Amino acid sequence: xxxxxxxxxxxxxxxxxxxxxxxxxxxxxxxxxxxxxxxxxxxxxxxxxxxxxxxxxxxxxxxxxxxxxxxxxxxxxxxxxxxxxxxxxxxxxxxxxxxxxxxxxxxxxxxxxxxxxxxxxxxxxxxxxxxxxxxxxxxxxxxxxxxxxxxxxxxxxxxxxxxxxxxxxxxxxxxxxxxxxxxxxxxxxxxxxxxxxxxxxxxxxxxxxxxxxxxxxxxxxxxxxxxxxxxxxxxxxxxxxxxxxxxx
Amino acid sequence: xxxxxxxxxxxxxxxxxxxxxxxxxxxxxxxxxxxxxxxxxxxxxxxxxxxxxxxxxxxxxxxxxxxxxxxxxxxxxxxxxxxxxxxxxxxxxxxxxxxxxxxxxxxxxxxxxxxxxxxxxxxxxxxxxxxxxxxxxxxxxxxxxxxxxxxxxxxxxxxxxxxxxxxxxxxxxxxxxxxxxxxxxxxxxxxxxxxxxxxxxxxxxxxxxxxxxxxxxxxxxxxxxxxxxxxxxxxxxxxxxxxxxxxx
DNA sequence: GAGACCCTTTGATGTGCGTCAAAGTCGTGT
DNA sequence: ACACGACTTTGACGCACATCAAAGGGTCTC
Numbered sequence: 001x002x003x004x005x006x007x008x009x010x011x012x013x014x015x016x017x018x019x020x021x022x023x024x025x026x027x028x029x030x031x032x033x034x035x036x037x038x039x040x041x042x043x044x045x046x047x048x049x050x051x052x053x054x055x056x057x058x059x060x061x062x063x064x065x066x067x068x069x070x071x072x073x074x075x076x077x078x079x080x081x082x083x084x085x086x087x088x089x090x091x092x093x094x095x096x097x098x099x100x101x102x103x104x105x106x107x108x109x110x111x112x113x114x115x116x117x118x119x120x121x122x123x124x125x126x127x128x129x130x131x132x133x134x135x136x137x138x139x140x141x142x143x144x145x146x147x148x149x150x151x152x153x154x155x156x157x158x159x160x161x162x163x164x165x166x167x168x169x170x171x172x173x174x175x176x177x178x179x180x181x182x183x184x185x186x187x188x189x190x191x192x193x194x195x196x197x198x199x200x201x202x203x204x205x206x207x208x209x210x211x212x213x214x215x216x217x218x219x220x221x222x223x224x225x226x227x228x229x230x231x232x233x234x235x236x237x238x239x240x241x242x243x244x245x246x247x248x
Numbered sequence: 249x250x251x252x253x254x255x256x257x258x259x260x261x262x263x264x265x266x267x268x269x270x271x272x273x274x275x276x277x278x279x280x281x282x283x284x285x286x287x288x289x290x291x292x293x294x295x296x297x298x299x300x301x302x303x304x305x306x307x308x309x310x311x312x313x314x315x316x317x318x319x320x321x322x323x324x325x326x327x328x329x330x331x332x333x334x335x336x337x338x339x340x341x342x343x344x345x346x347x348x349x350x351x352x353x354x355x356x357x358x359x360x361x362x363x364x365x366x367x368x369x370x371x372x373x374x375x376x377x378x379x380x381x382x383x384x385x386x387x388x389x390x391x392x393x394x395x396x397x398x399x400x401x402x403x404x405x406x407x408x409x410x411x412x413x414x415x416x417x418x419x420x421x422x423x424x425x426x427x428x429x430x431x432x433x434x435x436x437x438x439x440x441x442x443x444x445x446x447x448x449x450x451x452x453x454x455x456x457x458x459x460x461x462x463x464x465x466x467x468x469x470x471x472x473x474x475x476x477x478x479x480x481x482x483x484x485x486x487x488x489x490x491x492x493x494x495x496x
Numbered sequence: 497g498a499g500a501c502c503c504t505t506t507g508a509t510g511t512g513c514g515t516c517a518a519a520g521t522c523g524t525g526t
Numbered sequence: 527a528c529a530c531g532a533c534t535t536t537g538a539c540g541c542a543c544a545t546c547a548a549a550g551g552g553t554c555t556c
Contacts, residue, residue: 151355
């Protein structure tokens, strides 16, 4: 066992050879921050990324108001981000999976503006932001890709606004399922069959509806042969009709 | 009349001395992109910003699918951004005023993902994005500020999600008015009295409600002595109670 | 492996906001 | 100054979704 023997707060890790992040070895590099970098640039990126951090289900990666110092690339696992108001309402603002970046919200004010919670045991690669900016100013393709990623987040949010502002409950759920499907697909998983990591309540919070309404919509979709639901296991049986559902 | 004699599509400009943008002379530099730059850096930024562009009310600054090449700083005026779906629904995703940046959505895919429309005669300073990235990689404070601006947009969008997902009609409108108030205030205008540049329909679209509901809420607020409404002229009479309204 | 708890489903009922409709007002262009 | 069109207001009514309630199932813990 070579380097990086630092003690970590881990209970379950049995024989992880090393915790050092290694973008150059990572299967996600076509999905994550290194997109568009050449081999030597990726190796330089390796030195920038901190030791991987493991989280158990339910653990917070960061909380609102936490000091911002790094963004996080999800190595494995599944997260949600949410906001909490003084009067106790909370709004899930997104679900993030393998290869997604977390923490971009923190840049604007040097502190996080939402909570990030692992919905299953997960592992993230922290990227100290000061280092990233330094590095980005040297490697143009990294800078450019990073800007695209931030912009993509803005575009994604526009889509959520459309969803929350203009769609009916069934359309929202259909859009949600199709979005997950497409994201699983681009990560090499089945686009037609997947496991939901979040509860009905969390789906509802994200989609601006109550958990009972989510449940009823699932049931109705199932009755109509659009999907099959078994707890958190979802199969999309008729993707074209699900898509059609969204434009009326 | 010195330089920049290029023909422009202007009908009304009578004696504009020059159309060249000049951040160094601009009263907005504490609000806009030059925040945090020193004098010599601002002067370099001047060379980067293109000739100012004037738009009449109703004109599009850019449209969905337009090729992305520049972001725009609003010199004067007022804009909305909106999305349009195939089936004709449209969602206003934001209102932008003096000093705000437009076009960040375009970075992610080299084309714009929404429409930007002037709600009154306006003037913008185009900032060619390739130049901006180049410049940002040289001037760290510019790079850093630009990242903050993008992140601020993400945080703003989170707030809109909360609004659309969790608030009732009255809360949404109160939040909307207070947001405008605060933004006018930070631009040196009265926080208690202002002119709405958008229609009830556009407000409704942004807030995820129908124009009739917007109108009714305005009337109710007025009846309760919270605001005074005269068409598009709004006076906030009881800001504390408007704020209180949002947490129940 | 048993119990507790959380999550989900389904039904009955209520309501906030949407829809439809019509009248009124303002701003704009001729 | 007039007339048209766009925007706004207000009322009556309906519906999609929320709320309240209760039972059933899954899963995690000890």
